[in-house]
Amino acid sequence: MDSTQDRRPNADTAGDRGAAGEDAEQFWERHYRTRRAWDAHVNPLLAATVAPLRPGAALDLGCGAGGDAIWLAQRGWHVTAVDISATAVERVRERARDLGVADRVTTEQHDLARSFPADQFDLVSAQYFHTPFPLLRAQVLRTAARALRPGGLLLIVDHGSTAPWSWNQDPDIHYPTPTEIAAELDLDPAHWSVLRAEAPRRRATGPAGESATVIDNVLLVQLTAG
Template structure:
């Protein structure tokens, strides 16, 4: 059950400590995002909880214009630095933003929520539902959640429940005639932790699309 409280004092400090401790954490693109976005024509993207910006940088290098937000100022500044170093700063708007107070304004072709979990109270379903409503016609909402606990996870509670993609979709309660589910599955992969250790993990993948049109694959030609 979700809390009805706003993100309390302490959430920003928690994530600040996380990104200061794990300097290289979050600088690689998440593979399921790359798999989903690679065949699409670049457009506008919203990266929820962008961390150090591996996803945002990858998208920008593919030609996307990305709004990337995170509660951690350290993570946001690190993303800005990498974007400048890699020559994609003009394609990335990186903002320190508490999603407990709302989703950034705008219309997007892709919204990415990669491992959008926190130990603090957050109306996660409310945020994701608002993100779905910010999609342009044909836009995609990609939610990738932890389906298992990695050895390096900050949450080592043995009793934690990892909601299935079907449970996440049910909680979102989006009208399926307007936001049909394109993909809902558990995917296994070998992941690498912040110290270079590896483990087999499960990702719960939910892909939802706005039905007012379709994003065309890059192979179909130009607009």
């Protein structure tokens, strides 16, 4: 099963933009309450990026069902997993305990537009960090970049194409390129370096088992000076 099913589903599998009068927290809480308790896999671009790194402290933005957070913890990382959904963070906490990595997983409930973890990190992962609700995403990601320790990495992986199973089939939709995302972050090049800005293709599997080639927009940024 394609790992993107574990992430924020508005670009792939949400099915709606929320019930009438529903806010972001209620929407995501409903989403995780109505899905299977454990249906999570590591996102492949995160796995490929992290494989050669020495484990340190990681922050998983919008941890969802926890596939990335658990995978990182199993490889020695100390992970702070955050999500707007209380159900999501509780399930990640339970899964970490079941798998014997509870000492390496800290879960926190955050609406990242209003609050943010206080620590510093060697890795911040934003995998398909999308929502059908208004969000100052660039502002959140700039805050994430400022949470890095010198030498730390911010990995942003976004959808770069519309999958056949996506709720949004607008043919005119524009997916910001990695270069456009970097420009939105407006990080001082004296302190941050762009290590990767690419749009690779891969085969993905949808919620009903269908398969398609999709594009991911990948931006990897490093804090080079404090």
